[in-house]
Amino acid sequence: xxxxxxxxxxxxxxxxxxxxxxxxxxxxxxxxxxxxxxxxxxxxxxxxxxxxxxxxxxxxxxxxxxxxxxxxxxxxxxxxxxxxxxxxxxxxxxxxxxxxxxxxxxxxxxxxxxxxxxxxxxxxxxxxxxxxxxxxxxxxxxxxxxxxxxxxxxxxxxxxxxxxxxxxxxxxxxxxxxxxxxxxxxxxxxxxxxxxxxxxxxxxxxxxxxxxxxxxxxxxxxxxxxxxxxxxxxxxxxxxxxxxxxxxxxxxxxxxxxxxxxxxxxxxxxxxxxxxxxxxxxxxxxxxxxxxxxxxxxxxxxxxxxxxxxxxxxxxxxx
Amino acid sequence: xxxxxxxxxxxxxxxxxxxxxxxxxxxxxxxxxxxxxxxxxxxxxxxxxxxxxxxxxxxxxxxxxxxxxxxxxxxxxxxxxxxxxxxxxxxxxxxxxxxxxxxxxxxxxxxxxxxxxxxxxxxxxxxxxxxxxxxxxxxxxxxxxxxxxxxxxxxxxxxxxxxxxxxxxxxxxxxxxxxxxxxxxxxxxxxxxxxxxxxxxxxxxxxxxxxxxxxxxxxxxxxxxxxxxxxxxxxxxxxxxxxxxxxxxxxxxxxxxxxxxxxxxxxxxxxxxxxxxxxxxxxxxxxxxxxxxxxxxxxxxxxxxxxxxxxxxxxxxxx
Numbered sequence: 001x002x003x004x005x006x007x008x009x010x011x012x013x014x015x016x017x018x019x020x021x022x023x024x025x026x027x028x029x030x031x032x033x034x035x036x037x038x039x040x041x042x043x044x045x046x047x048x049x050x051x052x053x054x055x056x057x058x059x060x061x062x063x064x065x066x067x068x069x070x071x072x073x074x075x076x077x078x079x080x081x082x083x084x085x086x087x088x089x090x091x092x093x094x095x096x097x098x099x100x101x102x103x104x105x106x107x108x109x110x111x112x113x114x115x116x117x118x119x120x121x122x123x124x125x126x127x128x129x130x131x132x133x134x135x136x137x138x139x140x141x142x143x144x145x146x147x148x149x150x151x152x153x154x155x156x157x158x159x160x161x162x163x164x165x166x167x168x169x170x171x172x173x174x175x176x177x178x179x180x181x182x183x184x185x186x187x188x189x190x191x192x193x194x195x196x197x198x199x200x201x202x203x204x205x206x207x208x209x210x211x212x213x214x215x216x217x218x219x220x221x222x223x224x225x226x227x228x229x230x231x232x233x234x235x236x237x238x239x240x241x242x243x244x245x246x247x248x249x250x251x252x253x254x255x256x257x258x259x260x261x262x263x264x265x266x267x268x269x270x271x272x273x274x275x276x277x278x279x280x281x282x283x284x285x286x287x288x289x290x291x292x293x294x295x296x297x298x299x300x301x302x303x304x305x306x307x308x309x310x311x312x313x314x315x316x317x318x319x
Numbered sequence: 320x321x322x323x324x325x326x327x328x329x330x331x332x333x334x335x336x337x338x339x340x341x342x343x344x345x346x347x348x349x350x351x352x353x354x355x356x357x358x359x360x361x362x363x364x365x366x367x368x369x370x371x372x373x374x375x376x377x378x379x380x381x382x383x384x385x386x387x388x389x390x391x392x393x394x395x396x397x398x399x400x401x402x403x404x405x406x407x408x409x410x411x412x413x414x415x416x417x418x419x420x421x422x423x424x425x426x427x428x429x430x431x432x433x434x435x436x437x438x439x440x441x442x443x444x445x446x447x448x449x450x451x452x453x454x455x456x457x458x459x460x461x462x463x464x465x466x467x468x469x470x471x472x473x474x475x476x477x478x479x480x481x482x483x484x485x486x487x488x489x490x491x492x493x494x495x496x497x498x499x500x501x502x503x504x505x506x507x508x509x510x511x512x513x514x515x516x517x518x519x520x521x522x523x524x525x526x527x528x529x530x531x532x533x534x535x536x537x538x539x540x541x542x543x544x545x546x547x548x549x550x551x552x553x554x555x556x557x558x559x560x561x562x563x564x565x566x567x568x569x570x571x572x573x574x575x576x577x578x579x580x581x582x583x584x585x586x587x588x589x590x591x592x593x594x595x596x597x598x599x600x601x602x603x604x605x606x607x608x609x610x611x612x613x614x615x616x617x618x619x620x621x622x623x624x625x626x627x628x629x630x631x632x633x634x635x636x637x638x
Contacts, residue, residue, distance in 0.1 A: 161480045162494075163508055169495040175481075176491035186593070189482055194592055196567045198536070205527035208520055217517070250514045273513055274505070 005040070005139045011079035013043040015070075015097050019085040020050045024157025024192070026084035027056050029106075029128040031063050031150035033083065036132075036141040045075060049093045056157075058191040059150045067093045077101045084108070084128035088115040106131055126166040129154025133174050148181040153188060200238035203228070207242055214314045217251045221310055225260045225302055236261070243271045254278060256313055258305055261297075266305040269295040270313070281316045285309070324359070324458045330398035332362040334389075334416050338404040339369045343476025343511070345403035346375050348425075348447040350382055350469035352402065355451075355460040364394060368412045375476075377510040378469045386412045396420045403427070403447035407434040425450055445485040448473025452493050467500040472507060519557035522547070526561055533633045536570045540629055544579045544621055555580070562590045573597060575632055577624055580616075585624040588614040589632070600635045604628070 016034050018026035030046045037044040049067040052060050065075075080098045082091065086109040091098055105116035108125040125131050129151045136147065155175060159167045162175075179185075206228065212221045224239050236259060246255045254272040261267055268285070270278040272292050279294040287296025298305050335353050337345035349365045356363040368386040371379050384394075399417045401410065405428040410417055424435035427444040444450050448470045455466065474494060478486045481494075498504075525547065531540045543558050555578060565574045572595050578586040587604070589597035591611045598613040606615025617624050 156481075161482055162475075163480055163512065165505060165508075167498075167504070169498040172491040172495035172498065176488040176495070179486075179488040179491065185486070186484060190592060193482065194567050194571070195569045197569050201527055201564075201568050205524040208524035209528075245520075248513050248515045249520050250516050252513070273509060 008040070008042075008139065011042070011102070013075070013077045013079075014045070015075075015077040015080045015094070015101070016044060016046045017080055017082045017085070017091060017094050017098075018046065018048055019083070019090045020092060022048060022050055022052055022056075023084075024056050025127045025129055025154045027052060027060050028150045028152070028154030028157070029132045030083045031059050032129065032132050032136065032147045032154070033081065034063055035144065035147050035150070036136040036139065039141050039144075040139060045070065045077075047075075047094055047097065055192050055195045056153060058187060059146075059153050067096075071096065079104060081106060082116065083132075086111045087113045106135075124168070126164070126168060126171045127155045127158035129158065130171060130174055133178075143178070143181045145182045145184075148178040149183050149188060152178050152183050152185075153192070156188075157192065197234075197238065199232055199234040200240075202232045203234040203238055204242050204245060206232065207239075208245065211246065212310075217249075218253045219256065219314050219317070220246050220249060220252045220254075221256045221258070221314075222246055223258045223260075223302070223306065226262070243269055247271050247273060254317055256310065258302065258310070260302040263301065264299055265297060266300065266302055266309075267295065267297050268305070268309060268313070269293075272317075276317060278317065281313055284316065327359070327361075327458065330361070330421070332394070332396045332398075333364070334394075334396040334399045334413070334420070335363060335365045336399055336401045336404070336410060336413050336417075337365065337367055338402070338409040339411055341367060341369055341371055341375075342403075343375050344446045344448055344473045346371060346379050347469045347471070347473025347476070348451045349402045350378050351448065351451050351455065351466045351473070352400065352425075353382055354463065354466045354469070355455040355458065358460050358463075359458060364389065364396075366394075366413055366416065374511050374514045375472060377506060378465075378472050386415075390415065398423060400425060401435065402451075405430045406432045425454075443487070445483070445487060445490045446474045446477035448477070449490065449493055452497075462497070462500045464501045464503075467497040468502050468507060471497050471502050471504075472511070475507075476511065516553075516557065518551055518553040519559075521551045522553040522557055523561050523564060525551065526558075527564065530565065531629075536568075537572045538575065538633050538636070539565050539568060539571045539573075540575045540577070540633075541565055542577045542579075542621070542625065545581070562588055566590050566592060573636055575629065577621065577629070579621040582620065583618055584616060585619065585621055585628075586614065586616050587624070587628060587632070588612075591636075595636060597636070600632055603635065 014037055016030045018030045034044050034046050045065045046063055047065050047067055047070050077097050078101055080101045081104045083106055085107055103116040104118040106120045108122055108128050108131060110123045112121045122131050133151050207222045239259060243255045243257050253276050257269045259267040272278045277291045279289045279291055282289050282294035282296045285296040289295055298309055333356055335349045337349045353363050353365050364384045365382055366384050366386055366389045396416050397420055399420045400423045402425055404426055422435040423437040425439045427441055427447050429442045431440045441450050452470050526541045558578060562574045562576050573591045576588045580586055591597045596610045598608045598610055601608050601613035601615045604615040608614055617628055
């Protein structure tokens with residue numbers, strides 16, 4: 001296995017490829033891997049094809065190369081490593097580099113398609129950061145504060161600050177080791193949590209006030225129209241985290257969020273707790289997802305979706 | 320020290336005393352201590368003089384005796400243990416039992432007054448739950464799932480789910496041990512986090528929409544009037560967590576929350592991040608607190624407080 005450093009030594013120039021729409025786990029894991037490989041004497045680059053969200057820039061600054069920059073400067077690689085990526089469609093533009101190199105797929109998602117020449121998929125890991133922690137340890141990399149902070153961000157974001165069911169004793173033991181190396185948790189907390197745009201806060205507040213409830217409060221429905229976004233100078237990305245907040249209301253077992261993407265497309269996101277399965281509802285509308293988090297799209301106006309889809313969804317889930 | 324079990328054996332009937340306005344740490348620690356002492360063959364009771372919040376009842380149900388019930392049934396004790404209590408004023412009615420027993424003060428607050436006949440104060444512990452974990456271990460108590468769940472609630476609530484600066488490598492190692500015993504984290508998450516009353520959510524949403532900002536958005540001011548509470552069928556306890564949400568807005572370094580207790584009393588709570596010290600402002604108004612969390616009260620109407628206090632507070636903190 002590639003955990004053996006002598007095999008790794010066959011590769012000189014290595015491209016680390018986070019997934020598109022990057023999050024804390026893919027970037028934190030990539031930065032830790034990047035710093036570890038550099039420490040071992042490799043030429044390493046993190047190549048992205050998307051923007052890094054503001055709240056995780058504190059760990060990635062100075063370590064990132066855009067796909068255009070990499071192409072323009074004529075970079076070539078012996079090995080590409082996809083990080084936290086469940087399928088190779090998320091390589092996009094970076095397929096160009098993978099085509100002439102070995103491709104190593106490191107991930108923790110149950111939906112991983114086992115693409116690539118080499119795979120290291122551990123679905124028991126709460127975050128890809130846990131897997132990278134193990135690799136760096138096996139390779140004898142010294143954990144610096146910078147590596148520890150990157151892995152901490154990877155794990156803390158993918159576990160919802162250790163609240164999600166994927167959090168295990170191993171997760172906490174790894175984080176204990178990271179904290180012992182020395183992490184500026186105040187800097188990271190400020191960046192991750194004290195960083196909500198005012199427009200987002202206002203958008204969520206309005207949505208929380210205008211919730212509709214069904215089935216004795218067990219189902220809550222929220223609607224984000226283009227008009228609402230405009231009124232609060234917000235964008236659709238800022239609905240991020242809204243369904244989770246609604247799900248925290250006492251008695252709510254299922255949340256339906258309708259997002260007006262444009263005049264003729266409505267995206268519906270659903271979340272549930274416990275035994276309530278929203279993926280089967282999503283599938284019946286041509287969508288997909290997991291038991292407690294799923295979604296689908298419908299064509300037509302927002303009003304049509306409210307009038308038809310909501311009732312169907314609410315009826316299909318017997319609580 | 321009383322960590323030695325032979326000394327503990329001098330005491331037969333033991334009263335465990337959580338602090339008033341109980342939280343997850345005082346109740347979780349008390350329940351774990353209660354179950355541990357019972358396992359060792361002691362007669363133990365948890366005596367409270369207040370209501371247990373709904374969200375932590377999942378660990379305390381069946382283990383609690385009210386102070387009135389204890390008095391009415393004529394219970395007497397050899398040893399009283401105050402748990403997570405910084406001063407003995409929080410014993411209130413239960414002083415009655417402490418007067419004729421040894422009093423042991425187990426706590427982690429830096430403000431502990433070292434009252435009682437015996438003290439075990441460890442300010443490095445993130446929660447009193449960490450101290451109880453150590454005691455039960457020293458006494459050879461077998462960690463059952465029930466004990467592990469109680470300690471988990473104690474630690475997860477007092478560390479803000481491992482986000483606060485008090486969280487250490489030791490905290491994570493203890494939690495790893497607890498998870499290995501077996502904890503129903505889904506049940507606990509549902510109880511702790513998916514349990515916000517709708518009235519509270521609506522109240523927070525309205526407050527978030529009506530925030531006033533000063534000093535280029537560095538200071539945010541929120542107001543909760545009695546009229547607002549009435550309009551949303553909410554109570555003042557439901558402002559809990561509101562300042563923390565406001566503090567999460569990007570750029571906000573200080574939050575001021577004015578609460579109209581009644582026609583002639585206004586309570587002002589302040590929170591800050593980083594270097595901003597709100598305790599000195601609170602002290603100048605006759606209040607107190609810590610660097611990043613402090614408060615005070617003023618006499619007069621809500622409007623008077625908004626007109627005078629807010630400006631003074633905002634001016635005093637140069638950001």
